[in-house]
Amino acid sequence: MSISRSILLWASENKWMRKNVPSFGFVKSAIKKFMPGEKLEDALDAAQKFKTVNTPTIFTKLGENITDLSEGLVVRDHYLKLIDQVAERNLDIEISLKLTQLGFDLSVDETYERFKTITKKVNENLGNVIWIDMEGSAYTQTTIEFYKKIKNECENVGLCIQAYLYSTEKDIDNLLSVNPNIRLVKGAYKEARDIAFPNKKDVDNSYLRVSKMLMQTAKGKNVRVAFGTHDEDLINTIINESKYLGVPKDKIEFQMLYGIKTNFQNELVKLGYKLKVLISYGDFWYPWYMRRLAERPSNVWFVLKNIF
Numbered sequence: 001m002s003i004s005r006s007i008l009l010w011a012s013e014n015k016w017m018r019k020n021v022p023s024f025g026f027v028k029s030a031i032k033k034f035m036p037g038e039k040l041e042d043a044l045d046a047a048q049k050f051k052t053v054n055t056p057t058i059f060t061k062l063g064e065n066i067t068d069l070s071e072g073l074v075v076r077d078h079y080l081k082l083i084d085q086v087a088e089r090n091l092d093i094e095i096s097l098k099l100t101q102l103g104f105d106l107s108v109d110e111t112y113e114r115f116k117t118i119t120k121k122v123n124e125n126l127g128n129v130i131w132i133d134m135e136g137s138a139y140t141q142t143t144i145e146f147y148k149k150i151k152n153e154c155e156n157v158g159l160c161i162q163a164y165l166y167s168t169e170k171d172i173d174n175l176l177s178v179n180p181n182i183r184l185v186k187g188a189y190k191e192a193r194d195i196a197f198p199n200k201k202d203v204d205n206s207y208l209r210v211s212k213m214l215m216q217t218a219k220g221k222n223v224r225v226a227f228g229t230h231d232e233d234l235i236n237t238i239i240n241e242s243k244y245l246g247v248p249k250d251k252i253e254f255q256m257l258y259g260i261k262t263n264f265q266n267e268l269v270k271l272g273y274k275l276k277v278l279i280s281y282g283d284f285w286y287p288w289y290m291r292r293l294a295e296r297p298s299n300v301w302f303v304l305k306n307i308f
């Protein structure tokens with residue numbers, strides 16, 4: 001891992017910076033590159049625009065590691081209201097959330113009930129999938145167990161899996177029994193060398209290996225496979241591989257973050273591939289934003305430019 005990436009990921013976890021940096025005006029204006037605005041209304045308006053170009057979206061209200069269980073109820077109720085608004089406006093939006101935003105650090109059972117309530121309403125009102133984000137490696141196995149349990153009760157749930165972990169292939173094997181819906185990403189957290197591949201090349205190789213494994217599975221089983229990446233080379237290789245394996249276009253999809261590689265996003269849609277754009281909103285954007293900077297440290301120049 002590069003030094004700049006390490007520093008930015010360290011900063012994403014630093015308590016003082018989490019509390020103070022969001023009030024710096026120049027950072028506030030720099031985040032506009034990655035989100036249409038802090039308010040839900042900003043995200044809904046953006047989703048409406050994406051709808052006109054046949055691009056569905058995924059919504060995430062930023063937040064993680066709540067310290068009081070009552071905060072998780074507010075999050076649950078936010079998503080319940082969001083589902084009504086999405087249905088009223090006839091938008092094509094899926095939800096993606098972090099379990100620690102509902103209280104996973106404090107009570108697994110409460111989190112389960114809250115998540116199930118949202119999932120059932122998604123199924124009844126939107127008829128689509130709700131995604132569970134994957135957080136740092138301390139949560140990997142508990143999140144996988146949580147996912148297996150909820151997937152047995154509710155069909156419409158997807159899980160994010162990170163290719164940088166050494167355990168990824170074993171984790172996917174473990175998940176196959178529940179016909180998972182998987183979003184494969186490289187992984188965004190600061191992980192130790194004995195847990196995750198430290199070198200980008202190894203992460204990319206792992207991503208490719210796992211994507212082949214998932215595409216083979218998708219051919220014969222009722223699993224949904226989504227590739228959450230902006231890596232053009234990797235995506236082109238996956239597309240070629242899908243042709244070689246005989247995986248139909250509608251069996252795979254790509255998911256990208258709002259504001260990143262927009263031209264490439266449009267190209268994929270023109271080529272007939274399914275694409276979803278993940279839109280984040282909310283005021284708790286600091287750790288999430290630092291992880292975005294860490295993915296491309298040259299983004300820091302963009303922040304610095306805003307100072308002047």
Ligand SMILES: Cc1cc2nc3c(=O)[nH]c(=O)nc-3n(C[C@H](O)[C@H](O)[C@H](O)COP(=O)(O)OP(=O)(O)OC[C@H]3O[C@@H](n4cnc5c(N)ncnc54)[C@H](O)[C@@H]3O)c2cc1C
Pocket residue numbers: 132133134135160162185186187188189228229230231232255256257260261278291292293295296299
């Ligand atoms: C839909 C979606 C959901 C995600 N959910 C999770 C999750 O639940 N858990 C998790 O750990 N991670 C998640 N991630 C983040 C993911 O793990 C990576 O950190 C992120 O996608 C960057 O990696 P990459 O695959 O784009 O490849 P990289 O090799 O990092 O980037 C490929 C190219 O894309 C461009 N690029 C990538 N990121 C940026 C950026 N921030 N700013 C500008 N350009 C950029 C650069 O040009 C770069 O050369 C998610 C990503 C997506 C797209």
